Amino acid sequence: MTTTAINTNSKTIGILGGGQLGMMLAQAALKLGHRCVFLEDADNPPAGLYGQVFKSHQLEAFIAACDVFTLEFENTPVETAELLSQQKQGIYPPPNALAIAQDRLIEKALFDELNIGTVPYRVVNSLAELQDSCNKLGLPLVLKTSRGGYDGKGQFVIKTTDDIAAAWGQLGSATTGEGGLTSTPAPLIAERFIDFEREVSIIAVRSKNGDVRFYPLVENHHQQGILSKSIAPAADAEILNKQAQKSIERILTHLNYVGVLTLELFVSKSELIANEIAPRVHNSGHWSIEGAACSQFENHIRAVVGLPLGDTSIIKPSVMLNIIGKYPNLDDILATDGVNFHHYHKSERAGRKIGHLTIISESITDHQHIESIVQQSNC
Amino acid sequence: MTTTAINTNSKTIGILGGGQLGMMLAQAALKLGHRCVFLEDADNPPAGLYGQVFKSHQLEAFIAACDVFTLEFENTPVETAELLSQQKQGIYPPPNALAIAQDRLIEKALFDELNIGTVPYRVVNSLAELQDSCNKLGLPLVLKTSRGGYDGKGQFVIKTTDDIAAAWGQLGSATTGEGGLTSTPAPLIAERFIDFEREVSIIAVRSKNGDVRFYPLVENHHQQGILSKSIAPAADAEILNKQAQKSIERILTHLNYVGVLTLELFVSKSELIANEIAPRVHNSGHWSIEGAACSQFENHIRAVVGLPLGDTSIIKPSVMLNIIGKYPNLDDILATDGVNFHHYHKSERAGRKIGHLTIISESITDHQHIESIVQQSNC
Structure with missing residues (x-):
C-alpha cells in the first residue's frame, strides 16, 4: 500500500x-x-x-x-x-517536414519528385517573369508568396493581363523581403487557376516504427479563404480515397515522418490535384474527436510518445462547422441532438476561428438548421 | 474588429x-x-x-x-x-439530495414513500435490536452503517447467529459516534441479504425546466466491493429499463432535482430492487464519454448552467473497465482497436481507482483480451 x-x-x-x-x-x-x-x-x-x-x-x-x-x-x-x-x-514530426510546408516551392518540388499530381506552376522573381508565367500558364492564374501565406492571405488572382501590374504591386515586395509579407526575400509562385469541383483533404498518421493509418477523405468548404465546413467522409470518393492514400503515404515514407500529416487537394475533372501539406493536426480533422474511433489528436500524441496507433475508421458520418468571429447562442445550437460544441476560450474578433462544432446527427434537417444558425452568427 | x-x-x-x-x-x-x-x-x-x-x-x-x-x-x-x-x-443538485444519499435510513424512507421496491430492512441501535432484526428479516443479512460507508466499507454480512456478536463488535460503535466509522452517532441498518442475479444502474439527468433524459440501464460487476466493469447497455433489459426509468423519474421530480442522478439496483428473480442513489455523475456512466451521443459529464454541466440537455442514446455498445491500484502497460492495451483510455493522473495504490478504459469494439475476443490484461494488473 x-x-x-x-x-x-x-x-x-x-x-x-x-x-x-x-x-x-x-x-x-x-x-x-x-x-x-x-x-x-x-x-x-x-x-x-x-x-x-x-x-x-x-x-x-x-x-x-x-x-x-x-x-x-x-x-x-x-x-x-x-x-x-x-x-x-x-x-516529431521531423524539422524537414516543417521546412517543406513553409515553402511552396520546395513543397511543389516534393510533389514533383514523388509523382504526386499538382497545379502547374512557375517561379516568379520579377515582373518580367510574372508576365512570362502568364503567357506560359495562361490566365486566370493565382500569384502567391512562396512563404508566409495562410487563410487566403498573400494571394492574388490574376484574371486578365490588366491585373498583372496590380498583382506585382501587391506581392512583388516579398521577393526582396520588404512589404511585411515574408521576413526574408522569397520568390513568388504563379499557379494555374484550377476550376475545381471540390476541395478535399486526407489526414494520415505514421508511428515511429513505420505503421501508417489513414482517416477517410474529407470534403472542405471555405468562406473568404477560411475553412467553414468539413464533411466526413467525402461523398462518392472511393477511388479518390485510394489515390489520396497513395500520395500521402509516399510523403510520409519519404520524410520518415512521425505524427499526423495533412494533404489538401483539389478535385478537378474527377482527378486529384495536390495543393499543400500541413505537418500537423488539421482543422479538417476536428470531426474525428467524435466521428472517428480514435481522433487525429490522440493519434498524433500516440505517435509522438511511441504508443501503437489508434483506429482511424469512422464511427458516424460527421459535419464540422467552424465558429468564426462571434459565438452563436448555445441554447439554440445545443437544443438539437447530436451537436458537439468545442469552445476555444478565445475572444471574439471578425475572421478569427474561435470554436467549432461537430454534428453527428444523420438528419439533413438538423444539419441545415444548425448550419443556418452558425452562418448567421459567423463574421 | x-x-x-x-x-x-x-x-x-x-x-x-x-x-x-x-x-x-x-x-x-x-x-x-x-x-x-x-x-x-x-x-x-x-x-x-x-x-x-x-x-x-x-x-x-x-x-x-x-x-x-x-x-x-x-x-x-x-x-x-x-x-x-x-x-x-x-x-445543483439541491442539498436535500445530498442529505438523502448520505443517510441510508432517509434514503430507504424515500424509496418507501415513492413506492420504489427496495431491500427489506430494520433500524439497529443496539445488540438487542440486531438480534431482533435477524429474527424478523432472517439470515443471511447485511449489517451496514447508515452513514459514511463506501466501496464495501462499513458492512458486515451475518451468515449465521454465530456472526451476530462479531458484527456488532465491528460496527456497533457507529451508533455512539465512536470507532471512526461515522463522525456523529448514527444507527445501523440491517438489510435482508439479496441473492441477486445481477447489479444494474440507471443514470438520468434533469434540467432546470424539468426535462428528463435517461441513459440506458447498465450492468455492473464488482470486485472486493469496488466497481470493476460496466456493460452498456445491460443485455435483455427492455422491461427493467422502463421500470428503472419510472423509479428514477419519481425521485428526480420529488426532489426537484437538477443535474445527473444515479440509481443503483439489484435484479433478483427478474425484479428490480433499489439499493442506493448517488446524487452525481457515476462510475457506471463513464462509458458514456465515448459510447453515448452526449456524456453524463456534459449533460450534468448542461443542466447546472441551464443549457438544453443532450442526447443520452447509445452510439456503440461499450464495456468500461476500471483500472485499480496499478496502471497496465499501455502498449498492450492500445494495440487493440476501439480502446479509449482515461488516466486519472493519480499515484498507484492497492484498491484505488486510478483510471478506466472504455472498449467500443464489438469483438468478444478483443474484450476478453483487454479484460485479462487489466485483471492481471489490477490490485
Missing part, C-alpha cells in the same frame, strides 16, 4: 504553439496520462488552460520541462525545430 | 471535490466554454489539471471565484451545500 510514482511512462510533451490545435492535443495527451507545456508568445492562449505556457525567451526552461517535442503551429521557425530535434527525445 | 469578452455566457463552475469525477466534469465544461474551480483538501487532485483548487479553509475565496456550484463528492458536508445554495446562482 505504498504510494509510488504516478506512472513511469508519463511524459511531458512540449508543444510549439498554444492555439486551439495545441489545446485539443493536450486534451488527448492528458487522457493518456501525459502532460503538456507550450511555447507561445500570445497572451492567454487556449492551450494555457491545459498546461504551462512558456514565452520564446524562456526556451531553455521550456526544454528543461519536456521529455519530447511536437508542434501545432506551422510557422514555427525551422531553426527552433532543428534545435529541439537534438534535445531530450527529439521532435 | 474590436476584441470583446470571450463569451458573456461563460461561467465559472465551483465543484465540491476534485477527484476524477471533477476532472471529467471539467473536461466537459471547458469544451462548452465554461471554467471550473474545485474545493478539495487532497494534494494534487486529478481535477487540478483543469482548474484552480481551493482548500476548505479558503471557502470564501472559492465562492468569490464562482458563478454557480455543483458537487462530485457525495460526502460533502450538507451544511456546505446549503450555504452554497444561497450564494451566487446556487448549487
Whole structure:
C-alpha cells in the first residue's frame, strides 16, 4: 500500500504553439496520462488552460520541462525545430517536414519528385517573369508568396493581363523581403487557376516504427479563404480515397515522418490535384474527436510518445462547422441532438476561428438548421 | 474588429471535490466554454489539471471565484451545500439530495414513500435490536452503517447467529459516534441479504425546466466491493429499463432535482430492487464519454448552467473497465482497436481507482483480451 510514482511512462510533451490545435492535443495527451507545456508568445492562449505556457525567451526552461517535442503551429521557425530535434527525445514530426510546408516551392518540388499530381506552376522573381508565367500558364492564374501565406492571405488572382501590374504591386515586395509579407526575400509562385469541383483533404498518421493509418477523405468548404465546413467522409470518393492514400503515404515514407500529416487537394475533372501539406493536426480533422474511433489528436500524441496507433475508421458520418468571429447562442445550437460544441476560450474578433462544432446527427434537417444558425452568427 | 469578452455566457463552475469525477466534469465544461474551480483538501487532485483548487479553509475565496456550484463528492458536508445554495446562482443538485444519499435510513424512507421496491430492512441501535432484526428479516443479512460507508466499507454480512456478536463488535460503535466509522452517532441498518442475479444502474439527468433524459440501464460487476466493469447497455433489459426509468423519474421530480442522478439496483428473480442513489455523475456512466451521443459529464454541466440537455442514446455498445491500484502497460492495451483510455493522473495504490478504459469494439475476443490484461494488473 505504498504510494509510488504516478506512472513511469508519463511524459511531458512540449508543444510549439498554444492555439486551439495545441489545446485539443493536450486534451488527448492528458487522457493518456501525459502532460503538456507550450511555447507561445500570445497572451492567454487556449492551450494555457491545459498546461504551462512558456514565452520564446524562456526556451531553455521550456526544454528543461519536456521529455519530447511536437508542434501545432506551422510557422514555427525551422531553426527552433532543428534545435529541439537534438534535445531530450527529439521532435516529431521531423524539422524537414516543417521546412517543406513553409515553402511552396520546395513543397511543389516534393510533389514533383514523388509523382504526386499538382497545379502547374512557375517561379516568379520579377515582373518580367510574372508576365512570362502568364503567357506560359495562361490566365486566370493565382500569384502567391512562396512563404508566409495562410487563410487566403498573400494571394492574388490574376484574371486578365490588366491585373498583372496590380498583382506585382501587391506581392512583388516579398521577393526582396520588404512589404511585411515574408521576413526574408522569397520568390513568388504563379499557379494555374484550377476550376475545381471540390476541395478535399486526407489526414494520415505514421508511428515511429513505420505503421501508417489513414482517416477517410474529407470534403472542405471555405468562406473568404477560411475553412467553414468539413464533411466526413467525402461523398462518392472511393477511388479518390485510394489515390489520396497513395500520395500521402509516399510523403510520409519519404520524410520518415512521425505524427499526423495533412494533404489538401483539389478535385478537378474527377482527378486529384495536390495543393499543400500541413505537418500537423488539421482543422479538417476536428470531426474525428467524435466521428472517428480514435481522433487525429490522440493519434498524433500516440505517435509522438511511441504508443501503437489508434483506429482511424469512422464511427458516424460527421459535419464540422467552424465558429468564426462571434459565438452563436448555445441554447439554440445545443437544443438539437447530436451537436458537439468545442469552445476555444478565445475572444471574439471578425475572421478569427474561435470554436467549432461537430454534428453527428444523420438528419439533413438538423444539419441545415444548425448550419443556418452558425452562418448567421459567423463574421 | 474590436476584441470583446470571450463569451458573456461563460461561467465559472465551483465543484465540491476534485477527484476524477471533477476532472471529467471539467473536461466537459471547458469544451462548452465554461471554467471550473474545485474545493478539495487532497494534494494534487486529478481535477487540478483543469482548474484552480481551493482548500476548505479558503471557502470564501472559492465562492468569490464562482458563478454557480455543483458537487462530485457525495460526502460533502450538507451544511456546505446549503450555504452554497444561497450564494451566487446556487448549487445543483439541491442539498436535500445530498442529505438523502448520505443517510441510508432517509434514503430507504424515500424509496418507501415513492413506492420504489427496495431491500427489506430494520433500524439497529443496539445488540438487542440486531438480534431482533435477524429474527424478523432472517439470515443471511447485511449489517451496514447508515452513514459514511463506501466501496464495501462499513458492512458486515451475518451468515449465521454465530456472526451476530462479531458484527456488532465491528460496527456497533457507529451508533455512539465512536470507532471512526461515522463522525456523529448514527444507527445501523440491517438489510435482508439479496441473492441477486445481477447489479444494474440507471443514470438520468434533469434540467432546470424539468426535462428528463435517461441513459440506458447498465450492468455492473464488482470486485472486493469496488466497481470493476460496466456493460452498456445491460443485455435483455427492455422491461427493467422502463421500470428503472419510472423509479428514477419519481425521485428526480420529488426532489426537484437538477443535474445527473444515479440509481443503483439489484435484479433478483427478474425484479428490480433499489439499493442506493448517488446524487452525481457515476462510475457506471463513464462509458458514456465515448459510447453515448452526449456524456453524463456534459449533460450534468448542461443542466447546472441551464443549457438544453443532450442526447443520452447509445452510439456503440461499450464495456468500461476500471483500472485499480496499478496502471497496465499501455502498449498492450492500445494495440487493440476501439480502446479509449482515461488516466486519472493519480499515484498507484492497492484498491484505488486510478483510471478506466472504455472498449467500443464489438469483438468478444478483443474484450476478453483487454479484460485479462487489466485483471492481471489490477490490485
